[in-house]
Amino acid sequence: MRAFATIAAAGQDRTLQMKKIGMIGGLSWVSTAEYYKRINEMTQAQAGGVASARIVLESVNRQEYVDAVIERGDEGAACAQIGRSARALQAAGADFIVITCNDVHRFVPELQPGLDIGFLHIAEVTAQAIKARGLRKVAILGVRKTMESDFYPEILARSGLEAIIPDEEEKRLIHDSIYEELVNNRFRDQTRREYQRIIADMGRRGADCVAFACTEIPLLLAPQDSPLPAFSTTELHCRAAVARALA
Known part of the structure; x- marks a missing residue:
């Protein structure tokens, strides 16, 4: 006792x-x-x-x-x-x-x-982690408000990092998948493959890493399954x- x-x-x-x-x-x-x-x-x-x-x-x-x-x-x-x-x-x-x-x-x-x-x-924590890894050009994946707002680019820039934003078609696919699938606890293999394709394409356009800047994305795609070094903002x-x- x-x-x-x-x-x-x-x-x-x-x-x-x-x-x-x-x-x-x-x-x-x-x-x-x-x-x-x-x-x-x-x-x-x-x-x-x-x-x-x-x-x-x-x-x-x-x-x-x-x-x-x-x-x-x-x-x-x-x-x-x-x-x-x-x-x-x-x-x-x-x-x-x-x-x-x-x-x-x-x-x-x-x-x-x-x-x-x-x-x-969340963006300050993410910037610190990316800078510590010695990476610099960050693909930002999230809902449209996140991808089109200034707060990620500005906070990344304070750490000497550059935000790389998806093109319009990529933004549409990412945003729609979050609103229609991920927040409803639906995680589809086809959507996962689309994310991997987008990340690989952004790598060819200069990104050297990717921030999963939507807290549902890591539930769809594990960082180790990303074509680029990936940072889970949730984690x-x-x-x-x-x-x-x-x-």
Whole structure:
């Protein structure tokens, strides 16, 4: 009984030392589930015992977000939705915020001044990992908002990296496959082969690596199956979140 109490006390000490991760999820639930799984797997591996992460989850309604962004083209409404979730996480005692979706990070500069806690930015984490590998020209694969927004090129450029964007037909295929298949938990071999073809073509156009800049893409195509060195933004973001929580 005394041994069990000692183990329990040690586990409690590790838990009390962890920072609380505020997670904005639901965009989609598919990638959010992967975040929860990987963050807890990494936390247990690093903290030991049966440790699990301290997470408070604000799971937004993806349909509300899609209605604003796609149906109405109302960026302000979409940003306000994410802002409400960020403030809820702050009120719940989160120490920092992780958004389980790449394209939503375009709202971070607007939202950050109104918060007392910071975001762990997915593009910054990705840029650091790519730079550490000595690579420079990054193919960006994600939804249209991610591929056409400035936040990835600008953040990569701060690390001396260059963003390579798919052509129009490639963007259409990637975006449509994410919205119609991946966020609905559908992963088809044909779609996987199309991604491999696009990545290989972008390599011939100068890219020396690829960022899976949509958190569902690594569930379709494993980095080791990519024609170019590939960086899973989901994995990198989870790893960075655990490192910050346990720091």
